[in-house]
Structure formats: structure tokens, C-alpha cells
Amino acid sequence: MVFNSVDFLVFFPIVVCIYFVIPKKMRYIWLLIASYYFYMSWNPKYAVLIALSTVITYLSGIFIGKAGELKDEKKERRRKKLIVAGSFVTNLGILFFFKYFDFVLANINRVLGRFGVEMLDKPFDVLLPVGISFYTFQALSYTMDVYRNDIKPEKNLFKYALFVSFFPQLVAGPIERSKNLVKQVQQVHTFRLWNYENITSGAAMMLWGYFMKMVVADRLAVFVDYVFLNYAAYGATALTVAAVFFAFQIYCDFGSYSLIAVGCARVMGFSLMENFNTPYFATSIKEFWRRWHISLSSWFRDYLYIPLGGNRKGTVRKYVNLMITFLVSGLWHGASFSFVVWGGLHGLYQVIGDVTRPFREKASRVLKMKTDCFSHKLLQGVVTFVLVDFAWIFFRCNSLRESFAYIMQMVKHPDPWALMNGSLYTLGLSETEFGIALVALVVLLAVDLIRYRKSMQLYEYLNTQSLWFRWGVYILLTVAVFLLGIYGPGYDAAEFIYFQF
Numbered sequence: 001m002v003f004n005s006v007d008f009l010v011f012f013p014i015v016v017c018i019y020f021v022i023p024k025k026m027r028y029i030w031l032l033i034a035s036y037y038f039y040m041s042w043n044p045k046y047a048v049l050i051a052l053s054t055v056i057t058y059l060s061g062i063f064i065g066k067a068g069e070l071k072d073e074k075k076e077r078r079r080k081k082l083i084v085a086g087s088f089v090t091n092l093g094i095l096f097f098f099k100y101f102d103f104v105l106a107n108i109n110r111v112l113g114r115f116g117v118e119m120l121d122k123p124f125d126v127l128l129p130v131g132i133s134f135y136t137f138q139a140l141s142y143t144m145d146v147y148r149n150d151i152k153p154e155k156n157l158f159k160y161a162l163f164v165s166f167f168p169q170l171v172a173g174p175i176e177r178s179k180n181l182v183k184q185v186q187q188v189h190t191f192r193l194w195n196y197e198n199i200t201s202g203a204a205m206m207l208w209g210y211f212m213k214m215v216v217a218d219r220l221a222v223f224v225d226y227v228f229l230n231y232a233a234y235g236a237t238a239l240t241v242a243a244v245f246f247a248f249q250i251y252c253d254f255g256s257y258s259l260i261a262v263g264c265a266r267v268m269g270f271s272l273m274e275n276f277n278t279p280y281f282a283t284s285i286k287e288f289w290r291r292w293h294i295s296l297s298s299w300f301r302d303y304l305y306i307p308l309g310g311n312r313k314g315t316v317r318k319y320v321n322l323m324i325t326f327l328v329s330g331l332w333h334g335a336s337f338s339f340v341v342w343g344g345l346h347g348l349y350q351v352i353g354d355v356t357r358p359f360r361e362k363a364s365r366v367l368k369m370k371t372d373c374f375s376h377k378l379l380q381g382v383v384t385f386v387l388v389d390f391a392w393i394f395f396r397c398n399s400l401r402e403s404f405a406y407i408m409q410m411v412k413h414p415d416p417w418a419l420m421n422g423s424l425y426t427l428g429l430s431e432t433e434f435g436i437a438l439v440a441l442v443v444l445l446a447v448d449l450i451r452y453r454k455s456m457q458l459y460e461y462l463n464t465q466s467l468w469f470r471w472g473v474y475i476l477l478t479v480a481v482f483l484l485g486i487y488g489p490g491y492d493a494a495e496f497i498y499f500q501f
Contacts, residue, residue: 031167133332163182174294213260216248251279282381282384284380322347338397345394
């Protein structure tokens with residue numbers, strides 16, 4: 001069941017209406033039932049894995065709490081570490097089997113084959129459960145938070161299960177922290193429902209999310225998929241446009257899911273963390289990662305980069321920790337070396353940026369360059385986008401070999417005239433559809449500019465405007481979703497990209 005499906009448009013209002021009228025003490029039970037139904041709509045067998053992860057991390061929290069009652073400090077610390085290690089090994093072991101086992105086995109076979117050694121058994125072709133990376137990381141963060149005494153162990157198994165499986169953000173984030181969501185689950189019986197502000201702001205966020213997904217992302221996907229599938233047949237212009245379109249496709253696709261998730265939760269009185277904040281207005285790679293997939297980047301910062309030593313153990317160690325964090329982040333996205341290279345590039349960008357910063361600052365002083373003006377920030381933003389977009393090629397292609405072939409095709413076959421001869425309109429989108437995509441991108445950038453300059457979400461900005469303007473925008477967005485959203489044969493509404501991670 002995806003957010004842009006008829007099933008969800010029936011499921012969500014029913015869940016909300018029942019949630020609003022049942023006794024307060026039954027709210028978390030009802031949401032837990034709805035969440036498991038939502039997840040099982042893909043495959044009922046998936047419920048076993050999320051339940052297993054839930055029980056393991058729940059018991060880990062209980063046992064860590066019990067260990068904290070020991071009078072022997074050394075014994076307490078040792079036992080807590082053993083419990084945390086057991087929770088991580090078990091959960092990551094499950095994740096490894098379903099997501100990485102075939103990948104590792106295939107590469108071992110490839111290496112052994114080069115030495116003439118008999119191949120190991122063939123890969124199992126295990127089906128990757130939807131959202132396993134997301135709920136695994138969310139559950140593990142709870143274990144660490146209890147270990148660090150940031151939160152007390154939740155003793156109610158069903159309330160904890162709701163934290164792990166809360167349906168709006170279950171399969172593609174944002175990856176919530178226990179300090180935020182567990183406390184809200186514990187207090188759900190105190191929520192003031194039928195809250196006009198929550199309902200209207202949540203609905204507005206969902207509407208903008210649907211526009212991003214169905215009008216922008218799914219339309220760009222038609223062009224992107226067409227070109228990337230047949231990249232060897234096209235020149236640099238088509239390949240460059242496809243790469244730029246993919247940058248906005250994945251932003252609108254993933255950003256829309258997070259926005260709809262936050263909106264759904266808000267309608268029911270929950271407050272989830274922001275996952276995207278105008279990432280393509282970033283003026284450095286470091287800033288980009290403060291604005292892109294915030295829940296995951298902060299997870300890796302808090303639970304990997306800082307425990308590795310962060311920047312506390314010297315410059316070289318800082319760069320090593322940074323590279324490890326981004327390489328693991330790339331691997332988190334998928335069992336492919338192209339994802340690892342994508343993550344490695346972002347780590348390398350930051351290392352190079354940090355190393356060269358003193359030289360760049362000195363050059364600016366010597367040349368008396370103004371660095372606090374619009375033109376300089378525009379240049380930084382363009383350079384940052386180009387670096388990010390280049391890395392997206394590795395993310396989008398199916399393999400490293402394909403990624404390098406795509407880049408070489410761009411270099412070897414320049415064809416700037418393709419911008420003028422109409423050939424771009426033969427790559428999946430007609431001239432009209434291509435024009436709609438460009439207009440939609442302008443609308444997207446205008447909304448992001450408001451967010452960037454005024455630190456306001458779209459609904460917050462519209463609330464400062466006249467009634468006729470506010471509702472005019474909402475009506476136009478609704479009409480755009482229904483009339484310009486991607487529907488029908490050849491334009492089937494796509495699943496969200498991050499479901500595969």
C-alpha cells in the first residue's frame with residue numbers, strides 16, 4: 001500500500017476517523033493494528049521480521065534497565081555492552097541476510113572464479129522486505145538511547161511496537177528517535193484530537209507532497225528511465241538533462257514521502273522530524289548533508305561517526321571516520337558497489353573541501369573577493385549541485401561499469417545542438433509534457449526558495465497571506481495533482497524510490 005494509491009486514500013481516512021472516536025486508552029492499540037495491516041499489505045510474511053526486531057530490541061531495553069540496577073559498576077557496564085552488542089549483531093545479522101548476503105556471495109564467487117576455484121552455492125535471490133533498513137535503524141537507535149540513559153526502557157511491549165511500526169514513517173522514514181516518538185506514543189491518550197491547526201497543516205503538507213510525487217517526480221521519471229535505459233544511444237545533452245532531472249526526481253520522490261508521512265502523523269497529533277530542508281540550496285557538501293535525509297545523516301553522525309571518535313582524535317582520524325561513515329551510508333542504500341562509490345564520493349568531497357579551505361580562504365583575502373554576497377553564494381550553490389548531481393549518476397545506474405560508461409558517453413559525444421532541434425521531446429515526454437515538467441520544477445524551486453529565505457513551510461507561508469490567495473493555491477495544487485499527476489498506461493504511478501532501501 002503506497003501513499004499515492006487508492007487503497008491508501010481509503011485506508012487513511014478510516015484509520016483517522018476510528019482513531020478520533022475510540023476511547024483514549026485504546027488509541028495506541030488501534031494505531032498498532034493499523035500499522036501492521038499497512039505493512040502486511042505488501043506481504044504478510046514481512047510482519048514476522050518486524051515483530052522479531054521489535055521483540056529483540058524491546059527485551060534489550062528491559063535487560064539494559066535491569067543491568068543498571070547492579071551495584072558493581074564494572075559488571076553493570078560490561079553487561080550493558082554485551083546486551084547492546086547482542087541487539088546489534090542480531091538485528092544487523094537479519095538485515096545482512098536479506099539485503100547483503102547474495103551480494104557478498106556473488107562477489108566471493110567472482111573472486112574464487114578468477115583463481116579457478118569451484119564456485120560456492122548460487123545466491124538465494126532473497127526478496128528484500130520493504131523498509132527493513134529503516135525500521136532496523138530506528139529500533140537500534142532505541143537500544144543505544146536506553147544504553148546512554150537518554151530514555152528509560154519502555155515496559156509496555158505494544159507501545160514500543162507502535163514506535164517501531166508507526167505506519168506513516170514505517171517503510172521510508174523519517175527514521176525517528178526514541179526520545180521523540182516513544183514519548184509521544186506514551187502520551188497519545190492525552191492528545192487533543194480534532195485539532196483544526198494540526199488537521200489543516202497536516203493535510204496541506206500531504207497535498208504538497210502529492211504534488212511533488214505525482215506531478216514532478218513521476219513525470220521526470222519517464223524521461224530519466226528512458227534515457228538511462230538507452231544511454232549508449234544519446235549524446236551529452238540528453239544524458240546531462242537526464243542526470244539533472246534525476247536529481248530533482250529523487251528529491252521530489254523521497255521528499256514527498258517524508259512530507260506525506262509527517263502530514264499524516266500531524267493529522268493524528270504526532271510530530272515527526274523534518275527530513276528535507278531545501279537541499280539544493282546548499283552552498284557546500286557539508287551543508288547539503290545537513291539538509292538532505294536529515295534523519296539518516298544525523299543517525300550516522302550520532303551512532304557511528306561520533307562513537308568512532310568523530311573529530312576528537314586528530315585531523316587524520318577525523319577524515320578516516322568521515323570516509324567510513326559515508327561508505328557505510330552508501331552501502332546502507334543498497335548492495336552494490338555503485339552505492340558505495342556514491343557514498344565515498346560524498347565523503348571525499350568533504351575531506352577535500354576541509355583540506356583546501358585554508359587555501360581558498362587565503363586566496364579570497366589576497367584577491368579581495370567578496371564571499372558574503374549573492375554572486376559568491378550562487379557560485380558555491382552551483383558547484384555544490386554539480387558535485388551532488390555527478391555523484392547521483394552512480395546512485396542511479398545499475399552498476400559501476402554502467403556508471404562509468406554513462407559518464408564516458410557524456411564526455412565523448414557533446415551535442416549542444418540537441419537543445420534546439422527538438423530531440424529531447426522524443427525521449428519519453430512530448431513537448432507538452434516536457435514543458436509541464438519545467439513549469440513544475442519552477443514551482444518547486446519557488447516553494448523551496450520561500451522555505452530557504454523565510455524558514456517557513458508552504459502552509460506556514462500561505463497562512464500569512466490573504467484567504468483568497470491561500471485557498472487559490474490549495475485549489476490549484478489539487479487540480480494539478482488530479483489533472484497533471486501521472487496516471488494510466490505508460491504513466492503508471494510509481495512506487496517511491498526509497499522503498500527498495
